[in-house]
Amino acid sequence: xxxxxxxxxxxxxxxxxxxxxxxxxxxxxxxxxxxxxxxxxxxxxxxxxxxxxxxxxxxxxxxxxxxxxxxxxxxxxxxxxxxxxxxxxxxxxxxxxxxxxxxxxxxxxxxxxxxxxxxxxxxxxxxxxxxxxxxxxxxxxxxxxxxxxxxxxxxxxxxxxxxxxxxxxxxxxxxxxxxxxxxxxxxxxxxxxxxxxxxxxxxxxxxxxxxxxxxxxxxxxxxxxxxxxxxxxxxxxxxxxxxxxxxxxxxxxxxxxxxxxxxxxxxxxxxxxxxxxxxxxxxxxxxxxxxxxxxxxxxxxxxxxxxxxxxxxxxxxxxxxxxxxxxxxxxxxxxxxxxxxxxxxxxxxxxxxxxxxxxxxxxxxxxxxxxxxxxxxxxxxxxxxxxxxxxxxxxxxxxxxxxxxxxxxxxxxxxxxxxxxxxxxxxxxxxxxxxxx
Numbered sequence: 028x029x030x031x032x033x034x035x036x037x038x039x040x041x042x043x044x045x046x047x048x049x050x051x052x053x054x055x056x057x058x059x060x061x062x063x064x065x066x067x068x069x070x071x072x073x074x075x076x077x078x079x080x081x082x083x084x085x086x087x088x089x090x091x092x093x094x095x096x097x098x099x100x101x102x103x104x105x106x107x108x109x110x111x112x113x114x115x116x117x118x119x120x121x122x123x124x125x126x127x128x129x130x131x132x133x134x135x136x137x138x139x140x141x142x143x144x145x146x147x148x149x150x151x152x153x154x155x156x157x158x159x160x161x162x163x164x165x166x167x168x169x170x171x172x173x174x175x176x177x178x179x180x181x182x183x184x185x186x187x188x189x190x191x192x193x194x195x196x197x198x199x200x201x202x203x204x205x206x207x208x209x210x211x212x213x214x215x216x217x218x219x220x221x222x223x224x225x226x227x228x229x230x231x232x233x234x235x236x237x238x239x240x241x242x243x244x245x246x247x248x249x250x251x252x253x254x255x256x257x258x259x260x261x262x263x264x265x266x267x268x269x270x271x272x273x274x275x276x277x278x279x280x281x282x283x284x285x286x287x288x289x290x291x292x293x294x295x296x297x298x299x300x301x302x303x304x305x306x307x308x309x310x311x312x313x314x315x316x317x318x319x320x321x322x323x324x325x326x327x328x329x330x331x332x333x334x335x336x337x338x339x340x341x342x343x344x345x346x347x348x349x350x351x352x353x354x355x356x357x358x359x360x361x362x363x364x365x366x367x368x369x370x371x372x373x374x375x376x377x378x379x380x381x382x383x384x385x386x387x388x389x390x391x392x393x394x395x396x397x398x399x400x401x402x403x404x405x406x407x408x409x410x411x412x413x414x415x416x417x418x419x420x421x422x423x424x425x426x427x428x429x430x431x432x433x434x435x436x437x438x439x440x441x442x443x444x445x446x447x448x449x450x451x452x453x454x455x456x457x458x459x460x461x462x463x464x
Contacts (some may be wrong), residue, residue, distance in 0.1 A: 061167070061169065061170035061442055061444055061445060062442045062444075063164075063199055063200050063201045063439075063442075064199055064436070064439035064440050064441050064442060065439065066096070066438070066439060067093070067094065067095060067096050067415070067437075067438030067439060069094075069110055069111070069112050070092060070093070070094040070099075070107070070108055070110060070111040070112065071092070071093055071094070071111065071112050071113075071114065071415075071435075071438070071440075072090055072091070072092045072105070072107050072111050072112070072113045072114070073090065073091050073113075073114050073116045073121060073419065074090045074113050074114065074115055074116065074117075075088055075089075075090075075115055075116055075117035075118075075119075076088075076089060076091075076116035076117065076118075076119045076120060076121045076419065077089070077119070077120045077121065078091055078101065078120075078121045078409060079120060079121065079122045079123075079389070079409070080101070080123075080408055080409040080410065081122070081123055081389065081390055081393050081394045081407070081408040081409065082394055082407075082408035082409075082410055083408075083410075086101070086102060086103060087103075088103060088117075089101065089102060089103050089121075090102065090103065090105040090107075091105075091121060091409065091415075091417070092105050092107060092111070093415035093435075093438050094108075094438070095438065096414060096415055096437040096438035096439070097412060097413070097414060097415060097438070098409060098410065098411050098412065098413055098414070098415050099411060100411065101409060101410070101411060116419055119419050119420065119421065119432065120419070120420045120421070120422060120423070121409070121417055121418065121419055121420075122176075122389070122393070122409075122417065122418045122420060122423075122424055123393045123394070123406065123407060123408050123409050123416065123417055123418070124176065124177070124178025124179060124393075124406060124416040124417055124418060124434065124436065125175075125176045125177045125178060125179075125371060125372060125392045125393060125418075125424060126177075126178075126179045126180075126181065126358075126392060126393060126396040126397060126400075126402075126406065126407065127172065127177050127179070127180045127181060127360060127361070127368055127371050128181050128325045128358045128359075128360040128396040128399070128400060129181060129183055129305060129325055129327055129360035129361075129363050130180045130181055130182055130183060130360075130363055130365060130368060131144075131146055131182065131183065131185070131363045131364060131365045132166065132168060132169065132172060132180040132182050132196065132198075132365045132368055133161075133162035133163050133164070133166050133169065133180070133182050133196060133203075133365070134146050134158060134161050134162065134163065134182060134184070134365075135168075135364065135365045135366075136163070136166055136167070136168070136365070145161045145163075146184060146185045146186065147184070147185055147186030147187065147190070148184070148186060148187065148190075148191065150187060151187040151188040151189070151233070152187060152188055152189045152233075152237050152264065153184075153187060153189060153190060153191050153264070154189045154191060154192070154214055154237075154241070154264055154265075154267045154268050155191065155192075155263045155264045155266070155267040156184050156190065156191025156192060157191070157192055157194070157210060157211070158182050158183065158184045158191055158192060158193060158194050159182065159194040159196065159203050159204075159206075159207045159210055160203065161203075162182060162194070162196055162203040162206065162207075163203075164200055164201060164202055164203060164206060166365065167445070167446045168365040168366050168368060169198050169199075170442070170444065170445035170446065171366070171368065171369050171445045171446060171447055172198060172365070172368030172369050172371070173198045173199065173434060173436075173441060173443075173445070174369065174431060174434075174443060174445045174447070174448065175368070175369035175370075175371065175372060175424075175431060176371075176372055176418050176420070176424045176431045176434070177198060177368050177369070177371050178197070178198050178199075178406075178416050178417075178418070178434055178436050179195055179196070179197060179198065179208060179402070179406050179416065180195070180196045180198060180368070181193050181194070181195055181196075181212055181360075181396070181400060182194055182196050183215055183279075183363065184215060185215075185217075185363075186217075187217065188216065188217060188219075188230060188233060188234060188237070189214065189215065189216055189217075189234075189237065190215040190216075190217060191214075191215060192210070192211045192212070192213065192214055192215070192267065192276075193211075193212045193213050193215055193279065194207055194208075194209065194210050194211070194212055195207070195208040195209040195212050195400065195402050195406075196208060197416070197436050197437060198436060198441075199436040199437075199439055199441045208402060208405060208406070209401070209402050209405070211267075211270060211276055212276075212400050212401065212402070213276060213277045213278065213279035213303060213400065214268065214271050214276060214277070214278050214279065215279050215281070215305075216234070216278055216279065216280045216281070217280075217281045218280050218281060218282040218287045218290070218291050219231060219234075219287075221284060221286050221287060231290070231294075234294070235294075238268075238298055240265060241264070241265040241268040241269075241271075241272070242272060244259075244262055244265035244266070245265070245268075245269050245272055247259040248261075248266070248269075271300055271301075272299075272300070274300075274301060276301075277300070277301040277302065277303050277400075277401070278295065278300050278301065278302055278303070279303045279305050279325070280295075280302060280303070280304055280305060281305045281306050282304055282305070282306055282307070283306040283307065283308035283309060283334075284308070284309050285309045285312050285313060288304055288307065288309060288310060288313055288316075288317075289313055289316060291304065292313075292316055292317070292320050292322055295320075295322075296320065302320070302322050303322070303323055303324075303325060303399060303400075304317070304322060304323070304324045304325070305324075305325045305327065305360075306325075306326075306327050307324040307325070307326055307327075307346075307350075307357075308334060308343070308346070310324045310326070310346070310350060310355065310357075311346055311349040311350060311353070314349075314350065314353035314354070314355050315353075317353075317355045318353065318354050318355055321356075322355075323355070323356035323357060323358070323399045324350060324355055324356070324357045324358075325357070325358050325359075325360050325396070325399065326346055326347055326350070326357055326358065326359050326360065326391075327360050327361060327362065327363070328343060328361060328362055328374075329343050329344060329346065329347065329359060329361065329374040329375070329377050329378050330343070330344075330361070330370070330373065330374055330377050331343045341381050344377050344378065344380070344381035345378075345381040345382050346378075347359055347375075347378040347382075347383045347387075347388070347391060348378065348381060348382030348383040349382075351383060351387055352382075356395065356398070356399060357391065357395065357399075358391050358392070358395040358396035358399055359371075359374050359375045359378060359388075359391040359392060360374075360396070361374035369447075371392065372392065372424050372425045372426075372429075373425070373427065375388040375389065375391050375392050375425045376388065376425040376426060376427065378391070379425060385423060385425065388425050389423065389424070389425060392424075392425070393406075393407050393408060394407040394408045395407075414436075414437050414438075415435050415437060415438040416435065416436050416437055417434070417435050418431055418433075418434050419431075419432050419433040419434070420432060431443075
């Protein structure tokens with residue numbers, strides 16, 4: 028290599044390092060705009076607001092009392108214990124925090140910088156991946172999503188045939204372990220594409236072989252533990268799938284086309300595992316099969332154009348209403364990109380504009396995903412014994428004009444600063460200074 032080329036290479040490397048350094052500093056400065064809240068230290072009562080419990084009636088001029096992160100009373104006549112801090116929320120509305128049922132929150136920062144994304148693992152079969160271990164609590168998108176009412180993120184790995192296990196993450200905290208609401212929410216399977224039938228058949232066989240190997244491992248390990256077989260080596264991949272066979276963890280299959288959905292339903296019945304369809308673009312065409320097999324759907328990308336030229340412009344907008352009318356259990360997730368998590372409320376808002384009732388649209392972001400994903404004992408509705416994870420708003424959170432004024436996550440009063448608000452405040456000051464001069 029000649030001197031000129033060496034010089035060019037050194038300059039290129041230096042430029043890249045400076046860009047990365049500038050990027051990390053920028054991310055660090057933005058991260059400073061969101062400070063995790065301390066644990067709840069005293070009883071708190073929100074008084075005078077309109078409480079939308081989602082699971083029950085709307086309570087006018089109500090009071091919700093929570094302590095140590097849990098709701099302890101809710102209603103119009105609540106006795107407040109001594110030392111309770113009260114907040115007057117008259118004229119405001121209280122809703123449960125929204126749940127993003129399919130997200131890359133905490134594992135994706137900037138698409139153009141590989142070192143800031145940690146979504147895919149090497150190889151096609153990675154059932155043992157625990158996505159919460161890679162969750163970045165300093166991500167700037169956490170605060171942005173939180174300001175839009177998204178208080179629980181189902182962070183989901185991607186890539187390969189079996190991507191790993193999703194996790195329910197609280198959108199406030201100092202470290203991944205304190206932010207983990209529930210680990211192992213679902214085992215993520217990316218159903219093969221039907222465009223190439225040879226590859227489709229071979230990948231389906233690989234999926235069946237994987238489950239057969241994991242089931243054989245479970246039998247061998249259980250026999251060893253019961254003293255009926257010799258030692259069997261521990262395999263983290265197959266061991267992580269035991270909860271699936273025991274019915275403790277669903278398989279979340281990403282599938283959109285009719286054949287994919289139907290084949291996934293047939294496969295799940297053969298394997299004897301609980302199935303959730305993720306995507307479900309053609310789910311309205313197989314509603315009878317979904318209802319018959321009690322398979323729920325997590326609808327993605329309502330705010331999108333039709334995938335086929337012959338479809339109506341509102342094919343995606345009206346999909347949730349069609350599923351609801353057919354009796355299919357569903358939730359709305361939107362797109363998985365962390366930077367756009369703040370758009371989640373408007374995915375449901377679009378569905379409400381095209382046939383879904385506002386009540387069901389709100390439920391599709393709260394109690395429905397909580398029920399489908401097995402976290403309804405903690406979040407999804409406002410009930411005694413559940414987490415105090417809630418919003419104080421000026422209206423229905425699925426409406427564009429609504430402002431999220433304050434959020435509480437497990438009783439913690441979250442800092443409402445985020446990178447969007449930071450720049451808004453910064454440049455509003457610029458305008459104010461210009462006006463003053």
